[in-house]
Amino acid sequence: MSKRVSFYQSSNMAAARRLKRVVASQPGFLKLKSTSGSADSVSSRRKRVNKNKKKSWNKHSDINDVEDFLEDVRHQERTTGGLLSEKPDDSLFFLDVGQPKKKGKTSRPLRIDLILQHDSLIPPPKDVLAYQQPNAKKLRRIAQKAEQLAAKGVVPQRRKQLPSRRPADRKAKKSVTEANNNPDREYYDIWGQEYSADPWYLQQTGKKLVNRPEKLNEKPSVLPAVEVIAPGGSYNPDFFSHQALLREAHEVEVKKQKEEDKIERQVMVNKADTATEETILREQVEGLVEEENEEEMAPNEEEEDVAVGGIALAEKKTERQRKKEKADKIKEQQRLADRQRIDQHQQLFQLRSIKASIKQQEQGTKDKQKVRKAKQEAQKSQPRRLGKLKFQPQDLEVQLSDELAGSLRRLKPEGSVLKDRFKSLQKRNLIEPRERAKFKRRHKVKYVEKRAFREIT
Structure with missing residues (x-):
């Protein structure tokens, strides 16, 4: 370097x-x-090196x-x-012909402008990037191609379409933007009807908004945000409403008890599988006492050797057998065709029964559709499974007959508004059912005996 x-x-x-x-x-x-x-x-003497x-x-x-x-x-x-x-x-010298004329007082430029002024007479270097044209090669190639087509007499497509275009209206006046301080200008009415452009124009210019899917406008559940409690849940209900609410709560508890009993029966050990004294004694003695085999072994009978014959080869069919098989095949096809023709003639006399069967099938299809629609409507009011856990409904807040208070002063507060809102969100399929996060111990607990404990023991 x-x-x-x-x-x-x-x-x-x-x-x-x-x-x-x-x-x-x-x-x-x-x-x-x-x-x-x-x-x-x-002038000094040059040093020789x-x-x-x-x-x-x-x-x-x-x-x-x-x-x-x-x-x-x-x-x-x-x-x-x-x-x-x-x-x-002429640029270096000038002719002095007399006293110069006095000029009037002129305004001097600012000092900052003089500092920023370019004092060198050398022109700045030419900026090549300022003279570059984007896509110059492409435009040059297009121009050359247009010249070649013009030399051949080919008219471009745009020039062909010029006569068919609608001429501009010269009498129409161009819209002039009014000044904001003009008191006679029209005011914008914020409550007026908005002007909407042509949908095709909005779509081509990219200003048209995407239509919102109708599925997003549907609520995930038809249940109301706040469910009103039954009349029996009042602090001072009438007798029949209170009894109806107690009956409903009783049915819920009975259903829970049945499910628990079912799980216990499945886990319970079968009585037939329980060990008795005899089976326990047999298991303990097993292997200590040798059991005599009283069954006598039957003499082995000698198997007779069966002579395996040679493989039978298929005999070649004669010409008479082939003709007979062909005739039987044609006769079977004719029989099937006749049978099909007879069945078609018989169906003409069964039109009434066929129509009845078709109507019955259509009615069955309609009934299935009704059942399916009813099931879908019922599912709209039921909580769906959004996660790994199923929705557990909140317990009914019921007071027994002896717990009823005659006035609001003696009423005991029950339930929680926060828990009620949380369960409502889960029931309306807005959030998934959750459970409290379990604490996972990272390391096992290690028990160490202290020195004082060892001395005592």
């Missing part, structure tokens, strides 16, 4: 010296900066004169816009 840099520097120095010689050789080249330092360096290597060449080469020359050229370009030697005389 160092070799590449040194070579690049040496080539730059050579080019700079060449440029200096060319420009300095031109007549009338002027320098804006003094060259006293460079003259002193030239070995420059057979690039490293020593770069180290001992004096390029101050080249840098001064290039800096002077850059300074002239910044201040005058070019070299003074190339400027015409």
Whole structure:
């Protein structure tokens, strides 16, 4: 890398010296900066060093004169816009013909504007990206293709459709936006009917909203948000309403008791499977006493060897047998066709019974549809299974006859509003039934006997 840099520097120095010689050789080249330092360096005796290597060449080469020359050229370009030697005389000198006219007092620009002003006469570099056209190659290719088609006499599709387009109405006035401070302008009525554009236009422009599915508008359950308790649940109910509520609560408890009894019967051990004293004694003695086998072994009868005959080969059918089989086959087909024809004739006389059977099937189908619809309607008011747990209804809040209070002052509060709302959400299929999270111990409990306990024991 160092070799590449040194070579690049040496080539730059050579080019700079060449440029200096060319420009300095031109007549009338002027320098804006003094060259006293460079003259002193030239007058001094040059030190002789070995420059057979690039490293020593770069180290001992004096390029101050080249840098001064290039800096002077850059300074002239910044201040005058070019070299003074190339400027015409009219731009460098002027003719003094008298006292200049006094100009009026002009407003001076701000200091901040002077600082931000571009003071160099060198034009800024051309921004290539500003002149680039997007899809230039594609547009150029399209233009070339259009020129080729025009040379062949082919008319583009757009120009063919121009006569069929509706001409613009020149008499129609363009809408002029009114100023907000115009008191005569029309006011927007927030309660008025909204203007809706053409549905096709809204769909093509992407401004048309997607229709909301009707399924999302349906409630997950037809049950009301707040269910009113039965009249028997009042703090001071009448006798019959209270008895009806007690009967309902009794039926719920009886149903729960039956389910518990059913589970107990399934878990209960069968009496026939219980061990008796005899079976227990037999199990204990098993293997200690040798049992004599009283059954005598029957003599083994010698199996008679059955001579296996050779495989019977199918005999070749004769021509007479083949003809007979073919005739029997044709006769069987004819019999089946005659039977089918007779059945069709018989069905003509059974039209009444066939119609009755069809009506019966249609009625059965309608009955099944009614049952299915009734079942679906009943399921709308029932809680669905949304998770792994089934919905458990809340216990009825019932007070016995001796617990009834005659007034609200002596009434005992029962139930919980929060629990009632939570159960209502579960019943209306808004949230899934849940249970309290169980604590899972990460590590087993380790019991350690302390030293004091060991000393006592």
